[in-house]
Each structure stands twice: as C-alpha cells, then as structure tokens.
Amino acid sequence: MAGWTRHSGRALSLAIDNIDTDQLIPARFMATPRAQGYGQYLLHDMRHDADGRPDPDFVLNRPEAEGASILIARRNFGSGSSREAAVYALVDAGFRCVIAPSFGDIFAGNAVNNGLLPACVSEAMLEALIAAAPLDAMIDLEAGRISTDSIGVPFELKATWRLKLINGWDDIDLTASHHAEIAEYAEARRADRPWLWPPAG
C-alpha cells in the first residue's frame, strides 16, 4: 500500500449523521472477492431508487462527484458493523479521506489500515466545510490540517495512525519488528497460566 503525506482533491458533502457501515455497503454484496472492486457498492441503497436506477439527485451521482476523493459527513460516521468492506467501498470509489466530527471506532481503525484518513474535526469547522461544499481541499497529514481557498481546518489524528498513513503501513507492517517480544510474552503467559490454552479440537 502506498503511503501519502499530502493530498489535494474535490470534497463532497453528505451532511447526514449516523451513516453506518450497513449503509456504506449493504451486507448482500460482501461475499464478493475484493479483487472485483467494491466501489460500485458504495452507499448502494442510498444511491439507487427502489427499482435499482441511480437517483440523479444523490450527491455521489451528480456531475460534481466525478473524481471526488474527500467526503464530508456528520457525527458517528461508520458506526455499527465491523465490516472492513465499508472502507473498501470508499477506497475503491476513489476516496482518500472522510471528514466528520466523530467516527465509529472500528471503522476508523479499518480506514487507517487501508490508507483512508478519518479526519476528526470540530462541529463548528464541519459546518463551515458543509456550507462551502463542493469545494477543492488540500490535506496535510504532517501538519494535521485541511486547507481550502478560504479556511484552514485542523484535524485530530493519533501519532501511530499518522505514521501508518504516511508510510503506507497496515498493522502487519507495524508489527514486523516485534516478533521476539511477542514470543517472549507468549512463553511467559503459557508458563504462568497453561489453562488459558484450551485443548485442541
């Protein structure tokens, strides 16, 4: 996975709260292998009407959505199911960043493992961005800042997550240098409490 430090792109506003991962990708699409691409499933049931036709008024279906890579949403984005497929759908549809005042914890971790930035901003700053969207924005991971023509918006990001995004690391990469410590811990734990290992089968 490629790391990144700065990203410039078009930001769209989906000014709804509690966009859960069942909406980001309905469960019925999740048996598909990732290699086939998940972008077409992003917000599938919001984007289409009851007969399966794209809703031309929905933000992702409008002309300004072409090439967009930043999504602005309200509180509790990505709540609910732990399905990483919700992140695959966003990434495969071309998104590099979601801006919201709060995120589901599991979603945020999954996002970072796939190079997608969950940028947590204040409610006041969020409203300013929603009012200005669609707009062009530049994200600087090192500075922790989103810049537009008119405003600069700071976002929160834990240091380990910044490190992973910049280097393009997922959890497996982060652990690569720690195998000796893990082996030592496991051995001590098993010696101390062998009954924590259930019988096989």
Next chain:
Amino acid sequence: MTQPSTLFDKLWADHVILERPDGTALLWVDRHFVHEGSHHAFAKLKDRGLALAQPDLTTGVADHYVPVRSGVTPMREIAHMLDTLQSNAETHRFRLFGQGDRRQGIVHVAGPEQGLTLPGTLVVCGDSHTATHGALGAYGFGIGATEVAHVLATQTIWQHRPCSMRLQIDGTLGPGVGAKDMALNWIARLGSDAGHGHAIEYAGSAVRGLSMEGRMTLCNLSIEGGARTGMVAPDETTFAWLKGRPYAPSGDDWTEALDRWSALRSDADAVFDREERLDADDIAPVVTWGTSPEDALPITATLPDPGRVAEPSRAKRIMVALDYMGLTPGRPIAGTPVDQVFIGSCTNARIEDLRAAASVLAGRTAKVPGLVSPGSQAVKVQAEQEGLDRIFEAAGLEWASAGCSMCVGMNGDRVAPGQRCASTTNRNFRGRQGPRARTHLMSPAMVAAAAVTGTLADVRPLLQGRAA
C-alpha cells in the same frame, strides 16, 4: 501502595506486550473467533504467505451465512462462503463449529456457552458485537479484516488505550422489563456515539441482579452506544454459570483460575474518566422508532414531532427517519401495525430470551408470521427439552436452527421492502434486515407481545397472571 485501578485497567495491563509513546499498545489475544465473513482476512494471510500463529486459540463458527430454515438449500454464493470457512479450518488446523456440529451457533452465543470465553481473557472477532463476551469479565471487542489477518498471523492486536466509563444501574427492574430495555434506555439517553473511545464497566445492583444471559445482552449492545467494549466484573453468578462447560478449566486449574478471577473487579476508590447513572425502577419496556438504536422510546410514549424540535439538522434527521419507517409524527407508538416478527440474534436468542417470549406466547396465537432462530444448537436442544418449540409453533411461528439469520440477512432470510418487523436484534439501520425493511428493536417479551397483538404493544398487561 499501588494506585487503585478499574477492572479495565487490570485487563489492559495483563495483555500489554509493548506500548508506543502515543498510548497505542500491542496486546495479546487469548481467544480469536472467526466466521464465514472472515474470508477477506484469510485471503490476506495467503497473499502475504503467513501462517496461523496459535491454532488452539482460534475457533471458527458458521453463523453469518448459515441457513437456519429447514428445507432451504443455500444459494451457490452462500454455500461457497460455508465451504471456504471449512477449507480454511482444514488448512490452518483450527477448531471449527461448522454447519451441523452440535456446538455450532452464533459466535457470541456459542463461544461463552462452550466455556471458551473466560474471565480476564482478551477476546476478538471480526464482528462488532464481540463486547458480548465482556459479560464474563473478559475484554472483548470487534475488529476489521486487516486486524483479523494480523491476529491470525501474530495472536496480537494493536489498540489505542480506551478511556474508562462506569455505567451504574441501581434499583429493581419492573415485570416485563429486562437487559434489552436497560441497554436501549442508556443509548437513547446518551446517544449512539456516547461511548466512542471508551471501555464501559456496567455496575450497580440491577446489573448484579442480571443472569449471565441478561449480562450478555447488555454488553452485546455496547457498540450500539459507540463503545469500544463493555464488561461486567465476574462474580458468583459468572462462576456458577461457567463451571463444567466443555472448554472451561477443571480440577486444580479451576481452583487456581477462580482465585485469579476473584481479583477481577474495580478497586473501591478506582477513578473512571466518565461516570453515568441510571435508575432501574424508571425503565419501561423500550422500542425503537427510527433508524439508529438511539431512536428509542418507552412503548407508552408518542413518536417525536420534527415540527417541535428546535435544532434544524436534528429535526430533519427525525423527519427522514420517520419517513423511512412509514410513521406519523406525534402519534402513539403503541398500536402501530407490524407485518412480521423475528426472535433471534447474538443479542437475544439465549435460553432465557426464548423462555421470556414463550411465557407471553403460551396459549395464544400470533396475528402475524414470524421466525424464531435460537442462538445456538445447544440452546435449540434445551428449548425443545423445555417444550418451547411447541409453544412457538402452536402460536403460528416458524421454529428454525441457529445462525445470524434475519438480523443481518446474509443467509437470505430478509424482511421484504416496506415491511415492518418487530425484532429482538441489535440494529434498526436502514436496509439492515433487507432493502427498505423497517425494523423496530425490542426485547423478546415485547416481540412476543407484537406477535399476539399484531401491533407494537406493551407486554406488561399480557404478563398479568403469568410467570414473567
């Protein structure tokens, strides 16, 4: 003198292998559950050429895609998911509670029931309802596919240390009111994101008074309030429930384990980052009316009216949710006609849940169709020994096998577009039970009340003269 610590502090400290300067730690995983949906993680493992680190600490369970209705042949795509789990279990040599195994069930029912989940263990699964295991005093949380692959390869997980929150619930629950009502009550009061970044310890006399089944329901719904995990300190109720279960320690190991587990409680003067309190006496049977678990009200209430809400974005959200649900603002919730009912899921399909529903349904007929899916094959066998299956069938409901079924619809059991379902499940999200399905969450007793009246209804009058 050592610093007083919370139950969570003790669980965290026991699992830290190393810590980074920003508080992110690498933690040891004692129990890892995988299911058919974990296929992305196994694919990742294969891509990177990695092996399974600790097969004995890994358990596979067929639940998300498994068919539960008799005579249903799974679609090719679903059969493939079940076969893939089976073949991964064979390749990587981990234990599997597969389709047809008497130990099979929903992962958060079968894991504790088999004695795999123990107090003090760290439990992860690629499923957001993994906090269920916290009912035994374990540290359980849901993870994503990359993390599943990481646990498979290393038996460890990276976590930011959560803040601590104690939710104290004292008092006595009224008849017909249970753990589901407690959970939906706090989520409605504090919000579906109230628990972000927090580990919740449920405490207080009303929590102590819950059975293990009730505690699992309460902990299960922690994620619906946004919490990273939820837990209850283990006590005599826990130990009595756990003793003698197939994978629980026995003999001298049991005695030693019990000694260690007895220390798993928050010290009297431990400090929490956040404290919340509820009075159990104030809790009425709850139903959800909207499309987030925070959209919950007592069955005696009226639907919210966006015209009376000052904040425009909140008013709009209520309007959109009521529109999706096909409901009229300001009308009483009770009396809303339902099309079907579902009793099942990792939230409410344990034996006590089935007994609660059966106590309402006994000798009565359901006015609407419904599906009852026990949480595990063991629960199914026990329910049949108690004659509960005959009560459900006599009432006109379909008695099925164990799986996630209509909670998430992955196995094809779905609520049809526009249909209204009274459901014991955990999520009333748009489309959760199927495209345009309308879900009302409530307790098993309340779902039974909806079945016999054909409407959203207060279960309490239906319990008069019956053992609740």
